Amino acid sequence: MTAPTHSTRAHSFNAAAAQYAANRPSYPPALLDTVEELAGRPLHGARVADVGAGTGIATGLLRARGAEVVAVEPGSGMAAEFRRTHPDVPLVRGDGNHLPLASASVDLLTYAQSWHWTDPARSIPEALRVLRPGGAIALWWNMSPADVPWIAEQGARQAAHFGIDIEADKKLGVHADAADPEGRLGLSPRTLRWSRRVPLDTHLANLGSHSMFLVDTEERRTAYFAEEREHLLNVFPDGIVEETYDVDLLVARTGI
Template sequence: MTAPDHTTRAHSFNTAAAQYAAHRPSYPPALLDAVEELSGRSLRGARVADIGAGTGKATGLLLARGSDVIAVEPGYGMAAELRRAHPDVPLVRGDGNHLPLATASVDLLTYAQSWHWTDPSRSIPEARRVLRPGGAIALWWNVSPADVPWIAEAGARRAAHFGLDVKADERLGTHAGVADPEDRLGLTARTLRWTRHVPLDTHLANLGSHSMFLIDTEERRAAYFAEEREHLLRVFPDGVIEETYDVDLLVARTEA
């Protein structure tokens, strides 16, 4: 299978925004603890711009920590879901390469599952422009760890389905050397493991909300998920899936 166009994959989420909102995992409380620790500042009262905010999963967690949040999201479908979930949060349409924010206007920029959709040659200067002195940038991703046997086996099945290195694709951008190839930010890395237990249908809907499946054909998707259901019921006969994630977190501070 030929690797699909990056832009096509990015735009695919708008057609499945409700599915994304309902079934994608959130993030553990320890993540925001780590953001505070590595950024050297409290989230309470901080002016935070959540870039590529999607349906607002990270936005909601930041609000719960007492942050003053503005959401930036380019996609019409994702933005509509965010508005439904957080009607009082200021929302502007834009992306990380062209931030619709004033210079030196925010304390923290967050990119939850979104930095890899940006071009670091443009998104890094933009991040520096809008951050206040002493501000910080935090990038993070939920990634399925390959050291969990059933997850490794499921990853191999996806790789065979798409004819691509799905695991390498999934972790694209989650390491400092890729996220910031010229080391202009001085990112500090941390990984946090967490789990959630969900019904099989939720797990499959979560998987189906990823861009590679969204741009696949309906026939291929249906065949894949029918087979995947059978595989997973052998591992989890009660139909409750233990999803394990590593949150790959990268944080950098600006000079005060």
């Protein structure tokens, strides 16, 4: 199959926003504890912009910590789902390459699962522009750890289906040298492992909400998930899947 473009994949989420909101994993409490530690300040009372907010998974957690959050989201479908679930949170349309925010206006910028959709040559200057002196930027992703056998086997099946290693492809944008090619931010990395137990249907719907599946043909997607269901029932015969994640976190303090 012809490889979909970066733009096509980025826009694919808008047609599946409800599926994304219902099935994607959240993040463990330790993640925001670590963000506070590396940012050098509590989230409570902080002015935060959640960039690429999507359906608001991270936004909700930030608000629960007492942060004053404004969400930035480019996609119409994702923005509509965000407004449905977080009607009282300010939402502005835009992306990390062109932040619709005033200069020196926020204490913290967060990019949950979204930095790899930006162009660092543009998103880094934008981030530095809108951060206040002593502000911080936090980027994070839920990654599938290859040292968990069933996850590694699933990754191999996905690689065979698409002709690429999806997790390896995603990791290209996660490491500090890729996220900040010129070293302007001085990102500090942390990795946090966590897990959740979900019904098999939720796990499959979570997989299906990823961009490579969203842009696949219906025929190929249907065949893949029928086979994947059988594979997973051999591992989890009770139909409850224990998903394990490594949250790869990068944080930098700026303008001190």
